[in-house]
Amino acid sequence: MTFSTGTSRRTVLAATAAAGLAVAAGAPAAHASATGRAPSKELFGTLADGTEVHRWTLANGGTRLKVLSWGGVVQSLEVPDRRGRTANVSLGFGGLPDYVAKSPYFGGLIGRYGNRIAGGRFTLDGVTHQLPVNDGPNSLHGGDQGFDKRVWDVRPFTGRGDVGLVLTRTSPDGEAGYPGSLAVRVVYTLTSRGEWRVDYTATTDRATVLNxxxxxYFNLAGEGSGSADGHLLELAAARYTPVDATLIPTGELAPVARTPFDFRRSRALGEAVRTPHEQIGYGQGIDHNYVLDKGTTARPGYALTVTDPGSGRVMKMYTTEPGMQVYTGNFLDGTLTGTSGRVYRQGDAFCLESQHFPDSPNQPSFPSTVLRPGDTYRSTTVHAFSAR
Known part of the structure; x- marks a missing residue:
């Protein structure tokens, strides 16, 4: 989800559904292994204050992931199609200045709070905290200087056939208005089975909220290939959280049945966003949180399958989170040029953000996002790639 203005969509492709790989459990190991090439590092750019930003490249099997120390950004994610031809399936920029000046969260690691908080305010233990307001009247993705706009410490690892990166930073007490000094550790792992796994952990010295x-931004046909409206989505969610005109949840957990938001059976994204509905009008497409049928789980459970019929690429997602934000690239408006040199237009990509629900700090009926001293925040999401 972003905060620009949009333009009209283009033609929807016809398609059929597909399946993907199963997910493997377990955390990445830090010891050496002969399987999987060691991650490589190069200078990507320099910030105005002289801080160097590096790009790390992970390669394992037919998959290659490029990650920046700026914002933990996934700049590129290359996966094979049904003929074994690889393509970058994520949107991004070719240089650091664009990420600093105008990125709509391309590939970013989002915090402290993914999604929106109404009015940029919440009250915790009787104290009201004011956050930056950067999306109309609301705070979005941690404000205008969230985790996606911070430099992270990065350490590579290989082990047990996996390769990966450990990203760490400490968010000081009061950063972007959030209480508590927060120590965050995020692990990106590429497995030999075609999986990109993300493991999050965090601790705090003062009660806070965290999401x-x-x-x-995905396009399984390839970055710069045009509309993603023909992608097929199957989503294990019978309910979603409707929003008001500023995209804040109303508090209702509404059934998806007989609405454009029903993806319990695989269907094209473009078909859904062209169905007349008040909620579609609010977001200029889908920009909504789904209540996953599985709920919050200790280990990653099945959430969704998305398929590009043209290339045969399939991505399955598994997560411990109770929610999934589906965003259909509604606010891409043709003003941004990506790594391919092509401009990005409305519907050229989609985001699938595993999460707790938007505005949970102000919605007592939603799953809690409060983290207290002595507790550890844990969350895992796995993207499993295959082709048919």
């Missing part, structure tokens, strides 16, 4: 996620 971490990844904001990768």
């Amino acid at each position: 971490l996620t990844s904001h990768t």
